[in-house]
Amino acid sequence: xxxxxxxxxxxxxxxxxxxxxxxxxxxxTNYKIEADIQGWCLLQKGFYGERISGVNWRYxxxxxxxKADESSHPVIFISWSDAVAYCNWLSEKEGLQKAYSGNGENxxxxxxxxxxxxxxxxxxEYAARGGKKSRNHKYSGSNNIDEVAWYEGNxxxxxxxINTKKPNxxxxxxxxxxxxxxxxxxxxxxxxxxQVNPKGPSSPxxxxxxxxxxxxxxxxxxVSFRIDxxxx
Numbered sequence: 001x002x003x004x005x006x007x008x009x010x011x012x013x014x015x016x017x018x019x020x021x022x023x024x025x026x027x028x029t030n031y032k033i034e035a036d037i038q039g040w041c042l043l044q045k046g047f048y049g050e051r052i053s054g055v056n057w058r059y060x061x062x063x064x065x066x067k068a069d070e071s072s073h074p075v076i077f078i079s080w081s082d083a084v085a086y087c088n089w090l091s092e093k094e095g096l097q098k099a100y101s102g103n104g105e106n107x108x109x110x111x112x113x114x115x116x117x118x119x120x121x122x123x124x125e126y127a128a129r130g131g132k133k134s135r136n137h138k139y140s141g142s143n144n145i146d147e148v149a150w151y152e153g154n155x156x157x158x159x160x161x162i163n164t165k166k167p168n169x170x171x172x173x174x175x176x177x178x179x180x181x182x183x184x185x186x187x188x189x190x191x192x193x194x195q196v197n198p199k200g201p202s203s204p205x206x207x208x209x210x211x212x213x214x215x216x217x218x219x220x221x222x223v224s225f226r227i228d229x230x231x232x
Contacts, residue, residue, distance in 0.1 A: 001190055001191075001192040002192075003190060003191065003192050003193060003194060003195065004194040004195075005122050005126070005194070005195050005196075005198060006194070006195070006196045006197070007122055007123055007126050007196075007197055008197055010119070010123055012119055012123070012127050012172065014163075014167070014171055014172050014173060015162045015163055015172075015173050015174065016074035016075075016162050016173070016174050016178060016179060016181065017074065017075050017086065018071060018072050018073060018074060018075060018162060019057065019066060019070055019071050019072075019073055019074075019075045020071035020072060021075070022057060022075040022078070022086065023071070025085075025086050025089050025090070026057075028089070028093075029089055031082075031085055031089075033056060033057060033077070033078060033079065033082045034079040034081060034082060034232055035055065035056035035057070035077050035079070036056050038232075039053055039054070040052060040053045040054070040055065041055040041056060041077045042230075042232075043055065043061055044215070055077060056077050057075055057076070057077050057078060072161045072162060073159045073160065073161055073162070074159055074162055074174065074178055074179045076159065076179055078182075079231060079232050080118075080182050080207045080231035080232075081103075081104075081107070081231065081232075083118060083182045084100050084107060084117075084118065087099060087100060087115070087116040087117050087118065088100050088115070088116075090115075090116045091115030091116045096113070096114050096115040096116070097110075097113035097114055097115045098113070098115050099111070099113050099115045099116065099117035100117065105204040109184060111197075111199075117184065118182055118183055118184045119183055119184065120183060120184045120185055120197070120198065120199050120200065121183040121184070121185040121198075121200060121208045121210065121226065122195075122197070122198050124175075124181065124183050124210045124211075125210070125223060125224070127170060127172055127175065128140040128168065128172070128175040128176070128210070128211070128223040129168075129223050130168050130169030130170055131169065131170050133169035133170060134169055135169060137168075137223070138222050138223070139176040139177075139218075139221055139222060139223065140168045140172065140175035140176040140211075140223050141166055141167055141168030141169065141172075141175075141176070142166060142168075145176065145177070145218045145221060147165065147166045148165050148166050148167075148168065148176050148177070149165060149174070149176035149177025149178070149212070149221050150165065150174070150177045150178045150213075150214045151176075151177045151212060151213070151214060151215075151216055151217070151218060151220075151221050152214070152215050152216055152217060153218070155177075155214035155215065157214070157215070158214060159178055159179060159213075159214050160178060160214065162174055162178070165177070165178075174211075175210075175211050175223070176211055176212060176221040176222070176223065177211065177212050177213060177214065177216070177221045178211075178213060178214055179211075179213050179214065180209040180210070180211055180212065180213050180227075180229075181209065181210050181211045182207060182208075182209065183207065183208040183209070183210055184199060184200065184207075184208075185198075185199060185200025185201075185207065185208045186200050186201050186202070186203065186204055186205055186206070186207060186208075187200070187201070187205055187206045187207065187208055187228035188200050188201035205228075206228040206229060206230055206231065207228065207229060207230075207231040208226060208227070208228055208229075209226075209227050209228070209229050210225075210226060210227075212225065
C-alpha cells in the first residue's frame, strides 16, 4: 500500500559502479567474488535461471574476456555481499569509517558512520523519484522511458556505458534501466502506516533489487517497482 516515509539527509552516487572501478577494487585487494568462488553464475534463460560455469565480472555469458571498451559499463554478476565488500574498500580508500561488519547472513550496517553503504530501499526510491525536486515521473527523470533508461526496447540486448541517458531531477543517472541495483533491505511487505528511515525486516531471506535492467519491460523500470532476489 502507498504510505508516507520520512528520510534523513543522505548522499548517493550519481552513477552505477563500472567494470573499471570494480577492477581497481579487485586488483588492489585480490578479493574473490562469489561467482569466482562457486565457479558459476545464475543467468536468466527464458523465465528460469540457469547455472553457467566460468561466468563472472571478467567473463561474459559466452565465456569471453570483457573488452576494454566495456570498462565504462556497469559491473554485473556481483552478489549483495560483493557489493558490501566494495563499499567497505572504498571507505578505507578514502579514509572514511567502514559501515559494514560481520559476514554471510550476519552482516550488520552502522548507519551513523560516514563511510559508503548500499542505500535502503526507501532511500533508493526517494533518490530515483528526484527527492525534493521530484516531478512525479513514472521512470527516474521522465515519463518517457527512452529518455532515461536502457531497457529491452532500446538496449539491443546488452548493457550500455553509464551516464549516456538523461539524468533525473537530482542529476542521478541510470536509476531506471541498464542494470538492477542492490539495496540494503531484506524483503518485506509494506505496511500502510507512516515510517521514519525504514530499513526493512531484520530476518534474513532475500534482498531487494530496484531499477530494472537492459532486458526488462518498462514496468520493471518504474521507480515504484520492487523485486526481491537471492543475495548470491
